[in-house]
Amino acid sequence: MKTTQQDGITSKAEEITDAQTAPGSYEQLHKPSSEFNTRDEYLEHELQIMQPKRWRPNLPFRDYRFEFEDTIPAMAGTIGKVVMVGAIAATFAAPLGLSDAFVLENVRYELLIVSIFIILFSGFILPTANLAGTHGPLIPLIPIVVAAGGHPMAFGLLIGAFGFILAITKGGSMLARLTSKGVCGGLLIYLGFIGTISQVKKLFAWAEAIDMAHIAFIVILATILLYALLEHFKKRWLAVPLSCLIGGVVAFALGAPFEFHTAPGLPNMNPAYWWGENTGWMLGLPTLESFVVVLPFAVLAVAMWSPDFLGHQVFQKISYPQRTEKVQMNIDDTMLSASVRQTFGSLAGGANFTSSWGTYIVPAAIAKRPIPAGAILTAVFCIIAGLWGYPMDLAIWQPVLCVALIVGVFIPLLEAGMEMTREGKTTQSAAIVVFASTLVNPAFGWSLTMLLDNLGLIGCKERSAELTKMSRWVIPLIMFVLLTTVMAIVGMLPGIPALMADFRH
16 A cells, blocks of 8 residues: 655654653563464564663563564574585685584584674674674685685684774664665565575485485475465464475485484584694684785675675564564674674684674564574574584485575565565666676675666666765765775686786686
8 A cells, every 4th residue: 555755754753752652661561462363463562662772781581582483583593504604614624625524513613602692792782783694605705715825714803803893883884774775675686586596406406416306396396385375374484494394304205315413512612723733724823914815805795794784684674563663683783793703703713704694584574573582592502503413414404404595584585675676766776786796796786786876877866866975976986896896806707807816716
């Protein structure tokens, strides 16, 4: 239903007034679910009455509650963490000549490290900061970093330092404000579409490798039908656990091989072991040259945070009801927590390179749950997986992993992007984002389209006319030139050799 501009202004004013005048604390405003007509009404009310406090203790049952729905994003986030950290560790291990045992132990180590920071930040003192996850887009760059002589500790410390600077200057939220709905929507469509295709291909590749390609087809078909039914009955938040269950059971019933082989245990918790010359990474401590080598990659990694963080925040805003501004993801706080987590994780010897945790925040938004409760459960699940070992085997089994990422992250992103580009001139900007992202990557597509959109060459001309000179072209141009220059230096522009010879591998 369309509304006039005046209606929108009035509605917004009413929302702000309601939020400012709501009496009492969360404890006083909380009502049992039995007092509501539907479960959705109860969950929406919980979001609207929460009063998260920055840099002060936020305690369970006093400031928020645990609900069954919190287990869904916690499970999806844990699966995503195991897979992504394993991918980064394995990508480093191959060119460095490290064994599979190194990868397994470092993943377990990272699960324990991240649990500490999840509880400290998202669960306790910064409840609107999304969990510090893993920077998936960096994975293709890691072989280039290693070949150039890059050191993982130097890489991680520079990411932490640059991310901290961006957070305290509020650069992330500024760039979010300069990104229109069309650019956001196009970015979400691209990420959702490319992610879905990649997981379908991975599932078929796995099935073909065991000479049972029909399993992939049946699992995906069953997942599609299940997702449609859940959408019809408005139970989409159950998509992750039910899809994982169906995917695993169907694949196993059709004869797909599976066995548990990761035994319970505790990884080496000594940073000196991980950064020894003959143990752990077998690289020793980084030198000044190590920092110089990874400098352009670190700049690129942090510059790519903005579209990643923005996509997660936008999806959450679309999924949440009105009057929930207080509990929505804060980009600057998320960048701050990610930077601190990255710094300490790298010093400790972990293989993770951090970003906003998409496999957590997307399912949490669908389930209409705030960040902190699910964050605590995610930390618990990560600890259990790291110590017990066996859940890691199940999480990385392709029939479980692929469908979890498809229904828990990529399809919802695709839906949100299409929702944002339904009307107005947003489709122009969205199409250019997809086009430019396909040419290079989402960071390039985002920065170029933001510049073109804010200049008024595409998208809404009225919005462009209202922007200041700094917002219209100065800041967007700086971002585009910075990103493109760094990509050219390290050889990420298709068809153009790296400007620095050290990166031509």
